[in-house]
Amino acid sequence: MALLTVLLLLAVIGVLMTTALETVSHAVHLATNARISTQSRYYAGGIELMALHRLEAIAKAADGHLSGDGWLGQPIVLETTEGGKLIAIPSDGGNCFNLNSLADGDRPDALVARPRGIAQFVALATSLGIAGADARRIAVGVADWIDADGVPDPLGGEDDSYRRLNPAYLPANRLLAEASEIRAVAGVTPALYDLLRPWVCALPTTDMSPVNLNTLQPSQAPLLAMILPGRLSIDAARQILMQRPPGGWRDALDFWRQEALAGLKPSGQELDQPKLTTRYFNLDIRTEQSGFVTRHSALLDILPGRSRILLRRWTADE
Secondary structure: OHHHHHHHHHHHHHHHHHHHHHHHHHHHHHHHHHHHHHHHHHHHHHHHHHHHHHHHHHHHHHOOOOOOOOOOOOOEEEEOOOOOEEEEEEEEOOOOEEHHHHEEOOOHHHOEEOHHHHHHHHHHHHHOOOOHHHHHHHHHHHHHHHOOOOOOOOOOOOHHHHHOOOOOOOOOOOOOOOHHHHHHOOOOOHHHHHHHHHHEEOOOOOOOOOOEOOOOOHHHHHHHHOOOOOOOOHHHHHHHHHOOOOOOOOOHHHHHOOHHHOOOOOOHHHHHOOEOOOOEEEEEEEEEEOOEEEEEEEEEEOOOOOOEEEEEEOOOOO
16 A cells, blocks of 8 residues: 555656656747847837838839839848848838728818829729729728718618617727728728738828839839829830839939820829939838748838838837
């Protein structure tokens, strides 16, 4: 009996020790992950500032006509003292449809739906294969989500429409902070959102999408075609971008004087929308250290003497 008691005690002690070791091991892994995660965030913040100053210098040297030469998609690499590596890849943050341009107004309490923004969104969405009725329903729905009034458009929805949902919620009635917010808008299905996401953004302004003619890629031709909805085809827009002069256009009038654009009669607002420089930049950040890889992203606002980090995400996207 004494021997059995000793063996039983040894078995219990063994189980307790195994459990304790597993707990300690788990705690060590958690502490290691927490340390690396915190360190990665500090590293990401450092390379953000480095990229901010570098892009500010590039934009300043461009003197009003920024092309993609030497920076667009070019990795900014920094190695750490522990043998790790930081990689930041900049891209033009204005080459997208600004969802906040579906509304117009200088104050949050004065935002109203913008027909011109709705027309451009519909043109872009239909070029991506979305049915015209669905495209307009989404555009009007997002405009209702942003505008300040409580009066729904027949194709949109305000408080009463969303209160009837289960679970119920209310529209924001303010500018979008992230493009992902439109997933809460009635009619935006996961499939439609997946189609739209690579082409849309939520800039902190109601300005029409400030596409840069000198950094826009031929594969992004729908973003140029949407500026002249129903008049400029995607194929024509692609050809225009493929024939861009080396170093980009230095005068917007040279762009509009092209034969492919003759007879389209753009309005004054349409003439002013495309830009030759860039204000908003996206930054895709990757940190590699101790065998761990983390992804971050940021939106930068580059203005001489007033450059700043507008948005920071601890993921590759929101």
